[in-house]
Amino acid sequence: MKIIVDISDAKCTNKEQDQIITYSLGSCIGVAVYDSSAKIGGMLHYQLPDSRADVEKSKKNPTMYADTGMAYLVKKMIAMGAEKKRMKVKIAGGAQMMNDAKVFQIGKRNYAAIRQVLWKNGMFIDAESIGGAFARTLSMNMADGRVCVKAQGSVTDL
C-alpha cells in the first residue's frame, strides 16, 4: 500500500509491502526514519524549523515543526517497537524556492533545525539531499528501507 505523508504530517508503518511517500518538498524537509531490525519505518514532512514560533499551533499540529515533528515521529515509532539507537535517518528538501522571500531562508533554517534536533537526540543523518531551488519527492520502501529522492525528473537512491 502507498502511504502518503501530507505537508505537516507524519506517518509510520510496520508492513513490509508498504511504501511511504511525500510530495512537494520545497523549503520543507522530509525525514525518512527506518529501523531495519524491527522493520518499522516512518516519515515526517515538516514546514518550519521551530515550534516556539507558535506553541499553540504546534500543540494542535506538532508535525508542522522540526522539533515537535521529530519528537512525535520518534515517539510513535518507539511505541510500535522501534529503537532509537537502530534508527537510520535520511532527509531531503530544504530548497530555496523562488517564491520564498529570500530574507526568511526557510530551507536553510529547516536544515539547521533538523541537525540540531537530531544532535540533541543523539542521532546521525545517514544520507541527505538538501538545498538547490527545486522540489523533491521522498519515498521509502518498507521491505528493505530503501529511500529514493525524485527531483528534476530523475530518481536517485539516498
Add this chain to the structure above:
Amino acid sequence: MAMNILIVDDSAVMRAVIKRTIGMADIQYDKLYEAGSGKEALKTMRDEEINLVLADINMPEMTGLEMTERMFACPSVKDIPVIIVSTEASTARIQDLKSKGVKGYVHKPFTPEQIRDEVLKVIGACNA
C-alpha cells in the same frame, strides 16, 4: 578490544562535541581522555595507554603540528593513529601531514557524521 581515545583541543566545547559524537557513533572505547594543548596531550600519551588521537592544530602552548612531529620522533607513541580536526584548508599542508604519518583529517566546521566516518575509517584501517 576496547581502546583509549585522546581528544586534543583548546576549546572545551569542541572537545565535548567530539566526545558526544564518539558516544553517539557506538564506537567501542574504554577510556576517553582530554587535553587542552599538544604539551598536555604528550604527557597523557606518556602516562596512559592511548590508541587513537584526535587533535586540533591551532592551540596555545604547543600546536597540533609540533605535537605530531614530537610523536613521530618518539618510538613509544609514534604508531598511535592521529586524526587532525582543524580549520586548516590548505590541501598541500594536509597532504604534507598525511605523508608524515597523520592517518585522517576532518575539516572544521564538521558534521557529526564526518567525525564518525573518519574515526571508523582510521580504526578500520588500523585493524585491517
